[in-house]
Amino acid sequence: MADFNAIIEALVACDTEKVTQLVNAAITENVPAVEILNKGLIAGMDIVGEKMENGDMFIPEVLMAAQAMGKCVETLKPLLGEGEGRDSASVIIGTVKGDLHDIGKNLVGMMMESGGMDVHNLGVDIAPEDFVAEIKSKNAQIVCLSALLTTTMPMMKKTVDAIVESGLRDQVKIMVGGAPVTQAFCDEIGADGFAPDAGSASKMAKSFAA
Amino acid sequence: MFEVIGERINTSRKFVQAAVAERDAEYIINDVKKQQEAGANFIDVNAGARIGHETEDMKWLLDTIQPIATVPLTLDSPDPAVLEMAFAMVEKTPMINSISLEKERFEAMMPFLKGKECKVIALCMDDNGMPGSADDIVARAITLVEELNKIGIPTNAIYIDPLVQPISTDSNKGMMVLDAVRAIKAKYPEVHITGGLSNISYGLPQRHIINRTFVALMMDAGMDSAIIDPLDAKIMATIKTADMLIGNDQFCGNYLKGVRSGAIES
Numbered sequence A: 001m002a003d004f005n006a007i008i009e010a011l012v013a014c015d016t017e018k019v020t021q022l023v024n025a026a027i028t029e030n031v032p033a034v035e036i037l038n039k040g041l042i043a044g045m046d047i048v049g050e051k052m053e054n055g056d057m058f059i060p061e062v063l064m065a066a067q068a069m070g071k072c073v074e075t076l077k078p079l080l081g082e083g084e085g086r087d088s089a090s091v092i093i094g095t096v097k098g099d100l101h102d103i104g105k106n107l108v109g110m111m112m113e114s115g116g117m118d119v120h121n122l123g124v125d126i127a128p129e130d131f132v133a134e135i136k137s138k139n140a141q142i143v144c145l146s147a148l149l150t151t152t153m154p155m156m157k158k159t160v161d162a163i164v165e166s167g168l169r170d171q172v173k174i175m176v177g178g179a180p181v182t183q184a185f186c187d188e189i190g191a192d193g194f195a196p197d198a199g200s201a202s203k204m205a206k207s208f209a210a
Numbered sequence B: 001m002f003e004v005i006g007e008r009i010n011t012s013r014k015f016v017q018a019a020v021a022e023r024d025a026e027y028i029i030n031d032v033k034k035q036q037e038a039g040a041n042f043i044d045v046n047a048g049a050r051i052g053h054e055t056e057d058m059k060w061l062l063d064t065i066q067p068i069a070t071v072p073l074t075l076d077s078p079d080p081a082v083l084e085m086a087f088a089m090v091e092k093t094p095m096i097n098s099i100s101l102e103k104e105r106f107e108a109m110m111p112f113l114k115g116k117e118c119k120v121i122a123l124c125m126d127d128n129g130m131p132g133s134a135d136d137i138v139a140r141a142i143t144l145v146e147e148l149n150k151i152g153i154p155t156n157a158i159y160i161d162p163l164v165q166p167i168s169t170d171s172n173k174g175m176m177v178l179d180a181v182r183a184i185k186a187k188y189p190e191v192h193i194t195g196g197l198s199n200i201s202y203g204l205p206q207r208h209i210i211n212r213t214f215v216a217l218m219m220d221a222g223m224d225s226a227i228i229d230p231l232d233a234k235i236m237a238t239i240k241t242a243d244m245l246i247g248n249d250q251f252c253g254n255y256l257k258g259v260r261s262g263a264i265e266s
Helices: A004-012 A016-028 A033-053 A059-079 A103-114 A128-138 A153-165 A183-188 A198-209 B014-021 B025-037 B054-068 B080-089 B103-113 B134-150 B173-187 B207-221 B233-245 B250-261
Strands: A090-096 A118-126 A142-146 A173-177 B003-010 B042-046 B073-076 B095-101 B119-126 B158-161 B225-228
Touching (some): A004 A033, A090 A153, A153 A183, A173 A198, B042 B054, B054 B073, B095 B103, B233 B250
Parallel strands (some): B095 B119
């Protein structure tokens, strides 16, 4: 019986060395890689996300934990079976056209990836038609739009409208975020969810994917 | 002298947006007066948040603020048509916020700025996004100064914003901008350095102490202006104190004045 709690605790403590050590020990004990991933690392990152949401952990710590997890995932990858270790949810994320901010969006993408989702980060300055094309090609279930400027917020609405016009609206949940974005704005433009930080964004995406 | 650009009159702030929507002139007038009393050297006016209302909101704000303004205004919009209207309404030589190297903004702003007497904030932003290194910031600043000089804006009317980025995502982001500011000031001693400071503390707790400490370091590097809330008494006190420490306060006069008025406490 592997000690998943120890992995979780070490991850939440941002103790890269200990996480690596525990994961390697579990592998030696023949614990299935997919279990180490889901019950240890992903479960730990869920707690990290919650702590971030509650203001108990901060971005540098979240980055450290994610880095520790990433290192272990590299070790686990060759041991995972076909199709194992990936949540079925396909997420696309990008900053809307005219907006070049990427820090917040990358954090959200990283947290979702750490949560086991299949994240496609499109980058910044993404036009509505490119979001639509990517929903099709990645068969996305969740689309995350970021805008950091009051001047680019209208582009979020245009992107939502383009998704509606493309006929793909029923296939996807649309999440919005960024400093000037509010729940009221999210409702106004017909998006499905607003998250104020990367931790709650990841949690919301998981609930949409469930 | 350090120049404070008071950032409060911005319709993306909840109470300001409500006041503008309701045409509550008293609220706006009180706020501007408070900023001026607190030592603002410019009052930034941004009417961009109520989508579709920018022109009328800007006009109303300027009509409201102009009669009581004792300092110049910073006209804050990406739209040259709004700026043209605003420029014609102000009495004192204004500051324009802002131009950048993003193609669309650059091409819209250059014809507007050409031949005008004004100060201008120039953001080190281009179509590749935020600058990734100190060299990147410096290169963008040089391009901005050279291009603005070409259309008749003198170097001492240019306020370079090096774009402060969060230290929480990369421990080197503080030194990156400090090094860049030093290099820009070495090349152009006359250019001004301004910008918001609060980005440095994004994602960390107790943000104000980070912002305050950073402004002091930035001032040593050559920052001589900032876009901040002048009603934040602690950062204003830090700025006055740092200004003394870097040799800009003869016989410590402003510092002592600040202490006697109660504006500076340890």
